[in-house]
Amino acid sequence: MDRDRRKILRYIGKGSVLAAFLAQIGAAGRAFFPNVLYEPPSRFKLKKPDDYPDGYTLDEAHRLYVIRQKDAFHVISAICTHLGCNVQWRDTEFDCPCHGSRFRPDGTVISGPAPRPLDWFATTVSPDGYLDVDSASDVARNFRLVIGGKGKA
Amino acid sequence: MGGKIKAIWRKTSWAWSPESDRESSEAIVKNFWLHWFPAKVARASMDWNYSFWLGTASASLLLILTVTGVMLMFFYVPSTERAYGSIKDLQYAVSFGRILRNQHRWAAEGMVAVVYIHMARVFFTGAYRGDRAINWVVGVVLFLATLFLSFTGYLLPWDQLAFWAITVGTSIAKQAPFVGPTIQFLLLGGHEIGQQTLLRFYVLHVFFLPVFVWVLFAYHMWRVRKDGGLAAVERVRNARVMVPKATPKTKSYSLFGITPGTSVQVMSSTGLEESDQVFSSPNMSRRIALVFLVVFNLTLLAAILFNAPLEGLANPSVTPNPAKAPWYFVWLQELVASTTVRFGDFTVSGALLGGILLPGFLLGVLTLWPWLDRSPQRAEGRWLAPERKRQNATFAVATLAIIILIMVGVYLRGPYWRIYWPGQARPETPRLY
Numbered sequence: 404m405d406r407d408r409r410k411i412l413r414y415i416g417k418g419s420v421l422a423a424f425l426a427q428i429g430a431a432g433r434a435f436f437p438n439v440l441y442e443p444p445s446r447f448k449l450k451k452p453d454d455y456p457d458g459y460t461l462d463e464a465h466r467l468y469v470i471r472q473k474d475a476f477h478v479i480s481a482i483c484t485h486l487g488c489n490v491q492w493r494d495t496e497f498d499c500p501c502h503g504s505r506f507r508p509d510g511t512v513i514s515g516p517a518p519r520p521l522d523w524f525a526t527t528v529s530p531d532g533y534l535d536v537d538s539a540s541d542v543a544r545n546f547r548l549v550i551g552g553k554g555k556a
Numbered sequence: 557m558g559g560k561i562k563a564i565w566r567k568t569s570w571a572w573s574p575e576s577d578r579e580s581s582e583a584i585v586k587n588f589w590l591h592w593f594p595a596k597v598a599r600a601s602m603d604w605n606y607s608f609w610l611g612t613a614s615a616s617l618l619l620i621l622t623v624t625g626v627m628l629m630f631f632y633v634p635s636t637e638r639a640y641g642s643i644k645d646l647q648y649a650v651s652f653g654r655i656l657r658n659q660h661r662w663a664a665e666g667m668v669a670v671v672y673i674h675m676a677r678v679f680f681t682g683a684y685r686g687d688r689a690i691n692w693v694v695g696v697v698l699f700l701a702t703l704f705l706s707f708t709g710y711l712l713p714w715d716q717l718a719f720w721a722i723t724v725g726t727s728i729a730k731q732a733p734f735v736g737p738t739i740q741f742l743l744l745g746g747h748e749i750g751q752q753t754l755l756r757f758y759v760l761h762v763f764f765l766p767v768f769v770w771v772l773f774a775y776h777m778w779r780v781r782k783d784g785g786l787a788a789v790e791r792v793r794n795a796r797v798m799v800p801k802a803t804p805k806t807k808s809y810s811l812f813g814i815t816p817g818t819s820v821q822v823m824s825s826t827g828l829e830e831s832d833q834v835f836s837s838p839n840m841s842r843r844i845a846l847v848f849l850v851v852f853n854l855t856l857l858a859a860i861l862f863n864a865p866l867e868g869l870a871n872p873s874v875t876p877n878p879a880k881a882p883w884y885f886v887w888l889q890e891l892v893a894s895t896t897v898r899f900g901d902f903t904v905s906g907a908l909l910g911g912i913l914l915p916g917f918l919l920g921v922l923t924l925w926p927w928l929d930r931s932p933q934r935a936e937g938r939w940l941a942p943e944r945k946r947q948n949a950t951f952a953v954a955t956l957a958i959i960i961l962i963m964v965g966v967y968l969r970g971p972y973w974r975i976y977w978p979g980q981a982r983p984e985t986p987r988l989y
Contacts, residue, residue, distance in 0.1 A: 440746045463873035486727040486892065486907055488720060489875040491972075500877035500985075501724060502893035502906070503973030516896035518905035 445539040451532050452476060452550050459492045459508075467524065468492060469534065475547040478536050479510045480522040490521065497521065509544055520544070574837060583837035590841060594781060596833040597840055601786035606681070606939070609847045610674035616851040617667040618773065621705075622766060624660040632712065634758035636751050639714035640869045647866065654863065655856070661864035663855045664706050668884045671702050679925075679951050682935045682944050683787030689926035691779040694772060696923050701769045703884070708761035710882060714754060719870035720879045722749050722757070728892065728911035749872070791937035792832055877971050877985045886965030887958045888915065893973060918954070 449462060449469060455476070460469045466481045466489055481489050481497075488501035496513060497506040504515030511520040525540035526548045534548075570583035570590060584595045600606065631650060633642045646653035675695060678684060684692035707725065711718040722744075730740040745752025780786070867876065881889045891910030896903065921928070925947075935941035940948055970976035971985045 435742055435745075437745055437752065442746055442748050442750070466873065485896075485905065486724045486911075488723065488879060489873070491877070498972040500875050500972055501720070501879045502889065516893050516906035516910075518896060518903040518907075 446535070446537045448529055449478075449534040449536060452528065452534055455534075461492065465536070465538070467536070467538070472547075474551065475549050476526060476534065477546055477548065478524045478526045478534075480524060480538070482522075483517055484519045484521060485515070485517040511544070570837065572838070574835070577835065580835035580837050583841070590837060592777065593836045593840060594785075595836060597836050598785050598789045598792060598828055599832055599834050600788040600792045600937075602834065602839055602843065603788065606788045607677060607786060608673075609843065610670055610677055612844055612847040613851050614667060614671045614674055615773065616848040617663050617670060617855070618769065619848070620663045620852060620855055621660060621667065622770075624656055624663065625762065625766070627656055628660055629762060634712070634755055636714060636754050636870070639712060639754065643713040643715075643866060647863070655859050658859035658862065658864045659855050660709075662858040662862070664709055665882070665884070666851075666855060666858075667702055668706055671699050675699055676951065676955065678787075680948055681787060681937055681939055682929070682931060682941060682947075683937060684926040685787070685790075685929070685933065685936050686783075688779075688783045688787060691776060691783060692926050693923055694776050694779065696919070698769060698772055698776060700919070701765060701772065705761065705765045705769065706882075706884070708757045708765060711754070711757045712761060713866055714870045716867040716870060716874075716876050716879075717865070717882075719749065719872065720875055721881060722753060724879075724881075724889075724892075728907050731905060731907040732912055733908075787937035789828065789937065790933075792828060794934055794936070796829070796832075878969055878973050880965065880969065883962055883966055887961035890961040890965050891915070 447465060449465070452471075455469050455471045457471050457473070460471070461467075461481065462469060468479045468481055470477050470479060481491075483490050483499040483501065483504055485499065485502055485504050488499050490497040490499045490504070490506060496508065497510070498504070499515065499517070502516050504517035505513040506517065506521055507513055509520075510523065522538075523542045523544060523546055525537045525542045525546070527535045528548070528550065529535040570587045571579040574580040574583060581595045584590050584593055628646070631642055631646050631653060633639060643657070646657045648654070650656075678692065678695065707721070711722055726740045726743050726749075729743060730736045732739060741747065743753070743756065744750075745756050880886060888911065891914055892906045893910075894906065895910030895914065896906035897909065898904075929944075929947055931941070931944045931947060935943040964975070968975050968977065970982040976982050
């Protein structure tokens with residue numbers, strides 16, 4: 404009986420030292436997953452709707468295209484769904500300079516390696532009159548933000 | 557005084573031109589610097605045109621890269637704001653900084669090539685049989701580590717190449733099943749490329765990967781000795797094996813009386829003979845010194861003649877058009893660009909197929925090749941042995957396919973990653989960056 408008890412105590416002793424060792428390795432590894440990220444928010448304001456001309460306008464800082472058709476606006480991501488390069492609008496289609504993906508004006512794939520269409524972002528007008536884009540969203544391809552009355556916005 | 561210095565020199569150095577066998581062996585066994593070599597090596601493994609000394613060349617490049625790399629660390633600042641400027645300083649403001657960076661860059665590209673050719677040599681001589689299979693696997697891991705070192709290295713200047721290589725590279729990692737997004741988050745240190753990303757790749761490049769490669773290199777060398785030297789030794793040994801003569805039936809005495817059968821007899825000499833071996837000092841030590849000097853001078857010459865590439869400052873808003881990976885990754889770029897497959901609504905991205913599954917499969921086959929190889933032992937240690945025709949053809953075809961993909965990527969791809977044949981006009985594209 405006594406020997407069994409010693410054996411168990413020995414296992415507990417060795418086991419706890421080993422557990423502490425492994426836990427510290429785990430803790431050190433956990434440090435590499437940041438808790439605080441100093442990254443720009445996924446929802447941001449662009450310019451006022453009337454600052455955009457008709458057609459496709461690239462917003463370089465946010466890597467997206469603002470598309471205006473008279474009073475209707477929508478926003479398409481410029482980030483290729485294949486491997487994240489910036490696609491370029493070339494009058495009739497979007498083309499990617501990294502791996503050659505091609506997209507229609509609505510962002511659907513014509514050809515190339517892109518596995519899915521370009522994202523469409525939910526867009527609203529902020530109370531102070533700016534376009535407000537949520538880049539974490541993906542809205543349907545018939546989404547339009549219609550702004551009634553010229554110059555009102 | 558002079559005598560004392562000479563005595564200390566003799567104690568700490570070795571006889572560079574040994575005049576006796578004793579001096580030759582003492583250079584190895586009584587000396588710290590050379591003690592990791594065997595006192596004697598097979599004459600066959602000293603042949604220039606058996607191994608082409610590619611392993612020694614790889615090790616030389618590793619040494620050059622380590623020394624130039626540590627020197628570059630005195631000038632480089634791993635900050636997204638200052639990294640690019642510190643490279644520009646090296647190129648234009650630091651005395652001989654240009655040479656330092658150039659040599660580091662060309663030695664790195666050279667190492668990728670030389671390590672691969674070294675692997676090809678081992679393959680074409682069938683030098684991965686039996687216990688050497690372990691070293692083959694170690695070699696494959698070293699090759700992979702060389703590629704990672706190279707990748708993490710060209711991210712550090714924080715130019716356009718760096719930024720878009722991180723973008724594409726970590727996006728490929730994200731495609732890995734289940735763990736992909738976590739790996740990408742861990743590599744970037746967040747969801748976007750930033751200061752954390754640069755710092756992580758920096759520490760990987762200047763500490764973890766080099767230490768890993770040096771330790772594994774030491775193991776690689778140790779295994780070469782434990783496996784009995786280069787496989788060229790097996791060729792010599794095979795030639796020395798004496799065919800046992802047809803022995804007449806004999807009677808031998810067992811515990812219970814006379815039993816018929818054959819008696820014990822010596823059939824072959826297992827080891828090498830005295831005449832097959834030479835002293836490592838000076839036969840090997842001199843060759844190693846020579847190989848190192850040649851490699852060093854070639855990288856230095858390249859450093860003097862050609863500047864290491866440096867694109868514009870990293871700009872997340874503008875992707876270079878076309879954005880090309882360095883030549884040794886262009887074949888992977890071709891693969892990810894052309895392997896997206898669609899079955900109706902179901903799509904498998906080229907990032908997964910060409911970026912992870914296909915290279916992973918190639919790597920798996922390469923690693924397990926010693927166990928897939930069924931060629932006879934007599935093919936070991938011989939260049940392009942006819943018994944290994946199919947194996948060698950497979951390796952050559954795979955290598956050729958990769959070279960063709962590299963050529964297409966480097967020479968034919970133009971703006972928007974379209975094919976432009978030589979002489980065909982390429983459209984002007986805005987260069988904003």
